[in-house]
Amino acid sequence: xxxxxxxxxxxxxxxxxxxxxxxxxxxxxxxxxxxxxxxxxxxxxxxxxxxxxxxxxxxxxxxxxxxxxxxxxxxxxxxxxxxxxxxxxxxxxxxxxxxxxxxxxxxxxxxxxxxxxxxxxxxxxxxxxxxxxxxxxxxxxxxxxxxxxxxxxxxxxxxxxxxxxxxxxxxxxxxxxxxxxxxxxxxxxxxxxxxxxxxxxxxxxxxxxxxxxxxxxxxxxxxxxxxxxxxxxxxxxxxxxxxxxxxxxxxxxxxxxxxxxxxxxxxxxxxxxxxxxxxxxxxxxxxxxxxxxxxxxxxxxxxxxxxxxxxxxxxxxxxxxxxxxxxxxxxxxxxxxxxxxxxxxxxxxxxxxxxxxx
Numbered sequence: 001x002x003x004x005x006x007x008x009x010x011x012x013x014x015x016x017x018x019x020x021x022x023x024x025x026x027x028x029x030x031x032x033x034x035x036x037x038x039x040x041x042x043x044x045x046x047x048x049x050x051x052x053x054x055x056x057x058x059x060x061x062x063x064x065x066x067x068x069x070x071x072x073x074x075x076x077x078x079x080x081x082x083x084x085x086x087x088x089x090x091x092x093x094x095x096x097x098x099x100x101x102x103x104x105x106x107x108x109x110x111x112x113x114x115x116x117x118x119x120x121x122x123x124x125x126x127x128x129x130x131x132x133x134x135x136x137x138x139x140x141x142x143x144x145x146x147x148x149x150x151x152x153x154x155x156x157x158x159x160x161x162x163x164x165x166x167x168x169x170x171x172x173x174x175x176x177x178x179x180x181x182x183x184x185x186x187x188x189x190x191x192x193x194x195x196x197x198x199x200x201x202x203x204x205x206x207x208x209x210x211x212x213x214x215x216x217x218x219x220x221x222x223x224x225x226x227x228x229x230x231x232x233x234x235x236x237x238x239x240x241x242x243x244x245x246x247x248x249x250x251x252x253x254x255x256x257x258x259x260x261x262x263x264x265x266x267x268x269x270x271x272x273x274x275x276x277x278x279x280x281x282x283x284x285x286x287x288x289x290x291x292x293x294x295x296x297x298x299x300x301x302x303x304x305x306x307x308x309x310x311x312x313x314x315x316x317x318x319x320x321x322x323x324x325x326x327x328x329x330x331x332x333x334x335x336x337x338x339x340x341x342x343x344x345x346x347x348x349x350x351x352x353x354x355x356x357x358x
Contacts, residue, residue: 014055014056014057015057016030016031016057018055018057019048019051019052019055019057020048022051022054022055023044023047023048023050023051024047025044025047025048029044029048030048033045033048033049070129070321071127071128071129072101072102072103072129073102073103073104073105073126073127073128073129074093074097074102074103074104074105074128074129074130074131074132074314074317075104075105075106075107075119075120075123075128075130075131075132076090076093076104076105076106076107076131076132076133077106077107077108077109077116077119077120077123077131077132077133077134078090078106078107078108078109078134079108079109079110079111079134079135080108080110080111081108083232083259083261084287084289084290085157085259085287085289085304085306086134086157086306088306088307088310089134089156089157089306089307089309089310089313090104090106090310091307091310092306092307092308092309092310092311092312092313092314093132093310093311093313093314094310094314095310095311095314096310096311096314096315096318097314097318100314100318102129102318105123105126105128107119107120107122107123111197111200111201112200113137113138113139113142113200114139116133116138116139116142117138117139117141117142117145120133120142120145120146121145124145124146124149124151128151129151129152129321130151130152130153130317130318130320130321131146131151131152131153131154131317132153132154132156132310132313132314132317133153133154133155133156134155134156134157134158135155135156135157135158135201135202135203136155136158136163136165136167136202137200137201137202137205143165152317152320152321153165153166153317154166154167154168154313154316154317154333155167155168155169155333156168156169156309156310156313157169157170157203157306157309158170158172158202158203158206159171159333159334159335159336160173160206163333165333166316166333167333167334167335168309168312168313168316168333168334168336169309169333169335169336170304170309170335170336170337170338171206171335171338172202172203172204172206172207172210173206173207173209173210173213174210174338175207175210175286175302175304175338176206176207176208176209176210176211176214176256176286177210177211177213177214178210178214178302178338178340179210179256179284179286179302179340180210180211180214180215180256181214181217182340182346183254183256183282183284183346184214184215184218184220186254186282186346186347186348186349187348187349188252188253188254188282188349189220189253189349190223190226190250190251190252190253190254191211191215191220191222191226191252191253191254191255191256192222192226192227192228192241192244192248192252192254192255192256193208193211193222193226193227193228193255193256193257194228194229194236194237194240194241194255194256194257194258194262194263194266195207195208195227195228195229195257195258195262196229196230196231196232196258196259196262197229197230198229204258207258207286211256223248223249223250225244225247225248225249226244226248226250226252228240228243228244232258232259232261232262233261233262233265234261234262234264234265234268235265236262236265237257237261237262237263237264237265237266237268237269238265238266238268238269238272239265239269240262240265240266241255241265241266241269241270241273241275242269242273245273245275252281253280253281253282253349253350254281254282254283254284254346254349255281255282255283255284256284257283257284257285257286258286259285259286259287260285260286260287260288260289260291260292260299260301261285261289262285263283263284263285263286263292263299263301263345264285264291264292264295264299266283267283267295267297267299267345270283277297277345278297278344278345278346278347279347279350280350282300282345282346282347282349283299283300283345283346284299284300284301284302284345284346285299285300285301285302286301286302287301287302287303287304287306288301288302288303288304288341292341292343293343296344297343297344297345298343298344298345299343299344299345300340300341300342300343300344300345300346301341301343302338302339302340302341303338303339303341304336304338304339305336308336309336312334312336316334
């Protein structure tokens with residue numbers, strides 16, 4: 001009995017020889033269709049793929065990797081799945097990788113550098129060909145491992161011209177410099193800041209730097225009792241405004257939030273406390289999530305196309321794997337611009353209350 005028939009009878013599944021027989025080609029041609037399709041005509045490719053579909057046959061990943069010396073697997077490590085911006089980035093990665101015949105492995109670090117390192121090491125041992133990681137604030141061992149395995153990578157959701165890493169994202173410092181400068185131009189001098197934790201988060205650190213630099217340019221600064229750092233959530237946004245309003249010795253007229261969820265929490269708590277936004281208090285967010293324009297007052301924020309970041313990052317990695325990546329041409333990254341989106345939650349600073357003489 002032929003080996004292919006024995007294998008099929010033992011497993012109940014079709015094997016490569018069955019596909020070749022149905023398509024009327026050799027087993028070598030079937031292998032080339034999946035490993036080196038550029039060497040096979042479109043007509044033969046379609047015939048082989050149709051035969052595979054009819055027989056419900058899927059190429060063996062391990063055998064494919066041995067034949068082509070490629071695994072056709074890429075990895076991505078993101079901080080959380082609870083944030084729309086990272087989910088849309090993964091969608092962009094998936095779209096491009098799928099078109100290139102690459103399977104995406106996803107890891108979540110929960111904002112923990114040790115978990116990020118463990119995820120990357122696990123992916124490397126499983127043969128990923130390329131990796132996308134969010135941000136630069138990772139353990140040195142992570143980048144050492146990528147270099148040791150000679151696996152191309154990109155840093156996403158962050159960009160700075162002097163980064164030692166290939167970056168596909170936006171300039172967090174500049175985005176918050178521009179946002180804060182807009183509020184200063186509206187006459188605001190007393191600011192509050194509500195941010196996710198800055199520890200081990202280069203994006204938040206850059207955002208805080210942008211705020212500070214914009215204020216310093218005008219001789220201003222944020223009072224320490226008007227700064228809050230905590231979970232990037234609506235609940236923490238509410239808690240932060242309540243705390244600032246109750247404890248601050250000089251209440252702010254504008255609050256800059258690190259993301260839209262925090263800003264929405266601030267808006268909800270302002271309503272609960274009877275604070276008029278934007279007449280008494282201006283509030284800004286970041287990301288421009290879907291709900292930002294639905295809440296009232298609609299949220300002034302910065303928009304970043306995170307799905308585009310994912311697609312650009314994946315395309316860079318695919319090009320590198322195919323020998324046409326920008327790294328060979330000295331390209332260190334790609335900047336996606338953040339755009340200020342003006343809505344109702346930010347307005348001119350309220351005029352100081354003037355008290356007449358008795």
